[in-house]
Amino acid sequence: RKEVEQDPGPFNVPEGATVAFNCTYSNSASQSFFWYRQDCRKEPKLLMSVYSSGNEDGRFTAQLNRASQYISLLIRDSKLSDSATYLCVVTQGSNYKLTFGKGTLLTVNP
Amino acid sequence: NAGVTQTPKFRILKIGQSMTLQCTQDMNHNYMYWYRQDPGMGLKLIYYSVGAGITDKGEVPNGYNVSRSTTEDFPLRLELAAPSQTSVYFCASSYVPDGELFFGEGSRLTVL
Numbered sequence: 001r002k003e004v005e006q007d008p009g010p011f012n013v014p015e016g017a018t019v020a021f022n023c024t025y026s027n028s029a030s031q032s033f034f035w036y037r038q039d040c041r042k043e044p045k046l047l048m049s050v051y052s053s054g055n056e057d058g059r060f061t062a063q064l065n066r067a068s069q070y071i072s073l074l075i076r077d078s079k080l081s082d083s084a085t086y087l088c089v090v091t092q093g094s095n096y097k098l099t100f101g102k103g104t105l106l107t108v109n110p
Numbered sequence: 111n112a113g114v115t116q117t118p119k120f121r122i123l124k125i126g127q128s129m130t131l132q133c134t135q136d137m138n139h140n141y142m143y144w145y146r147q148d149p150g151m152g153l154k155l156i157y158y159s160v161g162a163g164i165t166d167k168g169e170v171p172n173g174y175n176v177s178r179s180t181t182e183d184f185p186l187r188l189e190l191a192a193p194s195q196t197s198v199y200f201c202a203s204s205y206v207p208d209g210e211l212f213f214g215e216g217s218r219l220t221v222l
Contacts, residue, residue, distance in 0.1 A: 036211075042215035043200055043214060045213070046211065059127055091207075097155065098208070101152050102150065103152065
């Protein structure tokens with residue numbers, strides 16, 4: 001299994017749709033989990049951290065399932081401005097190595 | 111609100127040339143990183159630093175060198191550029207090793 005694997009996408013959804021992204025990771029010792037957003041030809045920016053209990057930030061909900069080693073990101077009521085690539089990021093154990101998934105491209109259509 | 115600043119933003123190199131990508135941050139972060147991103151691929155860690163004077167290799171260090179003489183600066187040196195080094199390079203910093211990464215705007219390098 002690859003260290004961090006994401007839904008390959010791309011996802012094309014209409015405005016107002018709900019869309020979910022999944023990400024699996026191979027290292028059971030991974031401690032920290034994040035979703036980053038990267039706009040076309042821009043730098044990645046933190047969207048949200050993912051906590052064991054799950055967390056929500058407005059229209060965005062992140063979940064962690066340690067037993068199955070996956071994290072998810074749910075976007076409700078999609079907006080045109082949500083169009084971007086979403087990157088799953090996982091730390092590898094206790095070292096400084098952050099491993100990025102390849103990203104999932106989301107396009108929200110009017 | 112400078113954050114992480116990278117220069118240059120764009121550069122074309124000939125095979126065999128050398129250059130340095132500059133990175134500076136004004137957030138007093140100890141942890142700094144260099145990543146490369148190839149089309150359709152995730153970011154790959156080239157080198158990282160946990161503080162001034164301390165650097166270590168990441169996943170793809172071959173063909174690159176770094177130094178960290180100050181907390182603020184973390185330049186990346188490309189020696190003997192090769193077409194395989196054509197990529198977008200991102201410098202990043204963080205306050206703690208598993209905390210939020212703050213990225214520069216990226217440096218697009220083409221080696222011909």
